[in-house]
Amino acid sequence: MIIKNLHMKNFKSHKDTRIEFDTGISIIIGGNGAGKSSILEAVSFALFKQHTSKKIQQLITIGQKRMSVAIQFSAHGRTYRVLRERTKTSSKAIMSIKEGERFQSLVSGDKQVTLEVQNILEMDGDLFLNAVYVRQGEISDLIEKTSSEKKQMVGRLLGIDSLETAWKNIKIILDKYNGQKLRLEGKLESFEDANVELDSKKEEETQFNIKIKDLNRDIEGKIIDTNLIREKMEILDKRSLEFGKNQTLLNSKEHFREQLEKTKKDLNWQLTEITGKEEEMSKLKPRLKKLNVLKSLEENIKELKNLNKDKKRLDAILTDIKRFKTILNENEVYYNDYSLLNTDISSLQYAKDQFEGSRVLSEQYTTRKSKIKVKMKKSLEKVKTVLETSNQILNTQFDSVEELENYLTTFKPQLEAKIQTTSEEIHDIQKELSNLQVKNQDLEKPIGELEQVKDLCPICKSAITPQKRDELIEDYQSDIEVNILRSKDLKEQLGDIEAQKGNLELQQSKIQSINLGILREYLKSVKDDAKEVENIDSNLKDLQDKITILEGIEKDIRKKKSQIENMKGKYENYIAAKGSLESLGNIEEHTSNLNEINTSLSGLKKKVSSLMEIAGDSVEDLPEEISYLEEMDKRYQHLQGEVSQKDALLKRQKENEMQIQETLEAVKEISQIIEDLNYNEKSHERVKKDWELKNEELTQLTGKKHMLIGQMDQLSLSIKELKSKIIEFQKYENELKNLKDFLKLLNFIRHIYGKDGVQKDLRNISRPLIEEKTRELFEKFNFEYSDIQLDDDYDVTIYGPTGKSSLDMISGGEKIAVAIALRLGITQVLSRGSLELIMLDEPTIHLDAYRRQELIDLLKKMSIIPQMIIVTHDADLEDAADNILRIEKEEGTSFLAES
Missing domain, CATH: 1.20.5 (Single alpha-helices involved in coiled-coils or other helix-helix interfaces)
Structure with a gap:
C-alpha cells in the first residue's frame, strides 16, 4: 500500500489541510501540539474508522458541525479513494476505485467500506497499526527495556496480548x-418436597368435590320450596299493587271533587261583583262628556300665552337692529382706516422678517472671526515648537517643515538598514555560541566515560590502552579549550555590536517621536482658517447693507402702530355692532314672523272665548277640574275591563257543574272495584x-x-x-x-x-519468521552481521566477524541498526512480506544525541521501503528526508505551512 494524498476538513485541529505524499522518506515536522500525530490518526480513521478519542464526536473541530477525511492510496496496482464524513448525529462513508482518469463508486457505508479495505490490504485495523505504525519509543524500547518488557511489546505487535486478554476474560465468564x-x-x-406437596393437594381437592356435591342436593330442595311460596306471594303482590293504585285514584277523585266545589263558590261570588260594577259604570258615563271640552280650553289658553311671549321677543329684536345699524354708520370710516393700516403693518412686518436674521448672522460671523484668529495663532506657535524640538533631536537648523521632511525621507531608511545589519550579526554570533556550547557538552560525555574505564572503550567496547585513553581525553579537552577561546572572542564581539545596536535604536526611537503628520495638519489648519476669515469679511460687508434697510422698516412700523392705536376704540365699536347684527338675523324675516303672530292671536282669542261659554263654572279652577275628571275616566276604564270577563265566567260556571257530576260517578265506580278485590294486607x-x-x-x-x-x-x-x-x-x-x-x-x-497454548505456539511459529526477515534486512542494510537469534523472551543474539554477541556488547550505533532491522522484520512478518509503507511516530524520542544521529544516518541509507512517513519535532531528521511537510498551528488551527 502506498498513500498518495490525504485531505482533512474540520478534523480535530485541522480546518482544511490537504497533504500530497510521495515515495521515499516524508518528514512531518512541527512543534508539540501542532497537529502532527492527528495526520496519522486521520489515516487510521479513513481506512478503518479507528481513532484515539473517547467519542467519535470529539474528532470534529470545536464549533463546527461536520468533519471529513479523504485518503487516496494504491495497492496491488490499483488506485482507491476512501471518504468518511461525520456529523454529531450521522455518518457517511464511500469507497471508489480509479478507472481510467475517473473514480467509480465501489461500496458505501461504514461497515462495507471497512470490510473492503480489509480485503484489499489483507489485514484489519489492529493488524495494520501493529504492522505499519511504529509508535513513539518502540525503537528505544527494543534497546533499553528489560527482557519481560520486550517480550510484552513484541507480544502486543503479534497480537499475543489479545490472546492473554482473552484468557483472562474467559476466567470472568x-x-x-x-x-x-x-x-x-x-x-x-427442593424438587422432592414439591412432589409430596402435590399429592397432598390432590387428596384435599377430592374431599372438596364430595362436600360441594352434598350442598348441591340440599340447595335443589330449598329452591323447590322457595318457588312455591314465591308464586303465592307474586299473586298477593299483584293484588296489593292493584288495590293501592285504585285507592290512590279514589283519593285523587275525592280531592278533585272538593276543588270543584270551591271553584263553584268562587265563580258565583265573581258574578255578583260584576253586577255591582255595571251599576257604577252607568252612573259615571254622563259626567265624563265635559272632560274633552276642558282639555281643549286648557291647550288654547297655553298657546295664547306662548304667542304673546314670542311677540314681545320679536319687538325687542327689531329695536336692537335699528340701534346697531346707527352705530355702524357712525364708525364705518374708522373701521376702513384701521384695516388699511393693519395691511400696511403686515407688509412691513413681512419685509422685516426677510432682513431680521442679518443682524444675528453679523454678530455670529464677528464672533467666529475672532475665534479663528486665536486658533491660527496657536497653530503657528505649535509648528514653531515642534520644528525647534526636531532640530534639537537631529542637531539641525531647518527653518521650514519641507526641509525637515526631505531630510527624514533619506535618513530613516539608512538608519533602519544599519539596525537590520547589526541584528543579523548578533543572531549569527549567538547561533555560533550555541553550537559551540552543544559541541562542548557532546565532548564532555566521552571524556567522563573514558575517565571511568581502564582497558575497554566505552563507545565501541573494544580494547584500549591507558596511553590511547589519555590521548583521546587530551584531544577532547583540546577541542573544548579551542571552543572556549572562540566563545570568549565571540562574546566580546557580541557586546560591542549590541552596544552599537542600542545606540542606533535609541536614535531611531527619538526620530519616531518626530511626527511630521501633526506638522502638516497644523499648517493645513492655518491655511484653511485664513481662507475662512476672508470669506467672513466678504459676508459681513453684504450683511451691513441689509441691516440699514431693516432699520428703516422698523421705523415705519412704529409710526403706523401709533396711528392705529388712536382709532382702536372706534374700530372695536364697529366690529361689536356688526357681530351683534349678524347674530340677530334678518329684519324682514322678523317683521314677517311678527305679523303672523298678530293674526294667530286674534283667531285664538275668539276660540278661547267660545270654549269658556261651554265650560261654564268649571273655568274657575280648570286644572283641578280636569284632574278630577281624568281620575274618574281611569276608574270607568278599569270597571269596563273587569265587566268584560262576565261571559267567560258564565261559561266556566257551566263547565264546573258538569265536572262535579262526572267526578261523583267516577268515585262510585272505583269504590266498587276496591270492594271486588277482597285484599287482606295482614x-x-x-x-x-x-x-x-x-x-x-x-x-x-x-x-x-x-x-x-x-x-x-x-x-x-x-x-x-x-x-x-x-x-x-x-x-x-x-x-x-x-x-x-x-x-x-x-x-x-x-x-x-493460555501461555502454554496458542500463545506459545504463536511465539514459536513467529520467532523463526522474524529471525528470517531480520536476517534479510541485515543483508540489504549491508550490516557486517550474518545472523540473528531470538530466545523465548525475545532477547537478541547476533553473529558477526567477532562471533556471537548480545545487544549489550555492541556499540550504540550498532544497537540502533539492529533495533530498526528487528522492528522492520516484525513488520514484514505481520504484512506477510509485502511491506511498501511504514509510519514512524517520533522515532528519536528517548534516544540520546549519539544514538539519535546514528538513527538519522541509518534512515538516510534506507531504500528498501518504497514509502516511509515520519512524524517528529526533531529538526535533525530533515537531513534524512526526501520530502518535508511542515505543520504549524495558529489560533487553534493546524495547517500545512511548507511542503
Whole structure:
C-alpha cells in the first residue's frame, strides 16, 4: 500500500489541510501540539474508522458541525479513494476505485467500506497499526527495556496480548457460569418436597368435590320450596299493587271533587261583583262628556300665552337692529382706516422678517472671526515648537517643515538598514555560541566515560590502552579549550555590536517621536482658517447693507402702530355692532314672523272665548277640574275591563257543574272495584315473611357452596403452580446438564488461549519468521552481521566477524541498526512480506544525541521501503528526508505551512 494524498476538513485541529505524499522518506515536522500525530490518526480513521478519542464526536473541530477525511492510496496496482464524513448525529462513508482518469463508486457505508479495505490490504485495523505504525519509543524500547518488557511489546505487535486478554476474560465468564451452576443446584434441592406437596393437594381437592356435591342436593330442595311460596306471594303482590293504585285514584277523585266545589263558590261570588260594577259604570258615563271640552280650553289658553311671549321677543329684536345699524354708520370710516393700516403693518412686518436674521448672522460671523484668529495663532506657535524640538533631536537648523521632511525621507531608511545589519550579526554570533556550547557538552560525555574505564572503550567496547585513553581525553579537552577561546572572542564581539545596536535604536526611537503628520495638519489648519476669515469679511460687508434697510422698516412700523392705536376704540365699536347684527338675523324675516303672530292671536282669542261659554263654572279652577275628571275616566276604564270577563265566567260556571257530576260517578265506580278485590294486607305480610325465611336459608347454602368453590379454585391454582414448578425443575435439570458441558468447553478454550497454548505456539511459529526477515534486512542494510537469534523472551543474539554477541556488547550505533532491522522484520512478518509503507511516530524520542544521529544516518541509507512517513519535532531528521511537510498551528488551527 502506498498513500498518495490525504485531505482533512474540520478534523480535530485541522480546518482544511490537504497533504500530497510521495515515495521515499516524508518528514512531518512541527512543534508539540501542532497537529502532527492527528495526520496519522486521520489515516487510521479513513481506512478503518479507528481513532484515539473517547467519542467519535470529539474528532470534529470545536464549533463546527461536520468533519471529513479523504485518503487516496494504491495497492496491488490499483488506485482507491476512501471518504468518511461525520456529523454529531450521522455518518457517511464511500469507497471508489480509479478507472481510467475517473473514480467509480465501489461500496458505501461504514461497515462495507471497512470490510473492503480489509480485503484489499489483507489485514484489519489492529493488524495494520501493529504492522505499519511504529509508535513513539518502540525503537528505544527494543534497546533499553528489560527482557519481560520486550517480550510484552513484541507480544502486543503479534497480537499475543489479545490472546492473554482473552484468557483472562474467559476466567470472568467461567466465574459467572459457575455461580449460575451453584444457583441451579440450590433450586433443585427442593424438587422432592414439591412432589409430596402435590399429592397432598390432590387428596384435599377430592374431599372438596364430595362436600360441594352434598350442598348441591340440599340447595335443589330449598329452591323447590322457595318457588312455591314465591308464586303465592307474586299473586298477593299483584293484588296489593292493584288495590293501592285504585285507592290512590279514589283519593285523587275525592280531592278533585272538593276543588270543584270551591271553584263553584268562587265563580258565583265573581258574578255578583260584576253586577255591582255595571251599576257604577252607568252612573259615571254622563259626567265624563265635559272632560274633552276642558282639555281643549286648557291647550288654547297655553298657546295664547306662548304667542304673546314670542311677540314681545320679536319687538325687542327689531329695536336692537335699528340701534346697531346707527352705530355702524357712525364708525364705518374708522373701521376702513384701521384695516388699511393693519395691511400696511403686515407688509412691513413681512419685509422685516426677510432682513431680521442679518443682524444675528453679523454678530455670529464677528464672533467666529475672532475665534479663528486665536486658533491660527496657536497653530503657528505649535509648528514653531515642534520644528525647534526636531532640530534639537537631529542637531539641525531647518527653518521650514519641507526641509525637515526631505531630510527624514533619506535618513530613516539608512538608519533602519544599519539596525537590520547589526541584528543579523548578533543572531549569527549567538547561533555560533550555541553550537559551540552543544559541541562542548557532546565532548564532555566521552571524556567522563573514558575517565571511568581502564582497558575497554566505552563507545565501541573494544580494547584500549591507558596511553590511547589519555590521548583521546587530551584531544577532547583540546577541542573544548579551542571552543572556549572562540566563545570568549565571540562574546566580546557580541557586546560591542549590541552596544552599537542600542545606540542606533535609541536614535531611531527619538526620530519616531518626530511626527511630521501633526506638522502638516497644523499648517493645513492655518491655511484653511485664513481662507475662512476672508470669506467672513466678504459676508459681513453684504450683511451691513441689509441691516440699514431693516432699520428703516422698523421705523415705519412704529409710526403706523401709533396711528392705529388712536382709532382702536372706534374700530372695536364697529366690529361689536356688526357681530351683534349678524347674530340677530334678518329684519324682514322678523317683521314677517311678527305679523303672523298678530293674526294667530286674534283667531285664538275668539276660540278661547267660545270654549269658556261651554265650560261654564268649571273655568274657575280648570286644572283641578280636569284632574278630577281624568281620575274618574281611569276608574270607568278599569270597571269596563273587569265587566268584560262576565261571559267567560258564565261559561266556566257551566263547565264546573258538569265536572262535579262526572267526578261523583267516577268515585262510585272505583269504590266498587276496591270492594271486588277482597285484599287482606295482614295475610300478605305473613306470606312475605315465609318467603324471606326460605330465601335466607337458600342464600346461606349457596354462600357456603361459593366459599367451598373459592377454596377449591385456590387449591387448583396451587396444584397448577406446583405442576409448573415441577416442570421448571425438570428444565433446571436439563439446563444444569448443559451448563456443566459448557463449562468443560470453556475450560478447554481457556487452556488453548493460555501461555502454554496458542500463545506459545504463536511465539514459536513467529520467532523463526522474524529471525528470517531480520536476517534479510541485515543483508540489504549491508550490516557486517550474518545472523540473528531470538530466545523465548525475545532477547537478541547476533553473529558477526567477532562471533556471537548480545545487544549489550555492541556499540550504540550498532544497537540502533539492529533495533530498526528487528522492528522492520516484525513488520514484514505481520504484512506477510509485502511491506511498501511504514509510519514512524517520533522515532528519536528517548534516544540520546549519539544514538539519535546514528538513527538519522541509518534512515538516510534506507531504500528498501518504497514509502516511509515520519512524524517528529526533531529538526535533525530533515537531513534524512526526501520530502518535508511542515505543520504549524495558529489560533487553534493546524495547517500545512511548507511542503
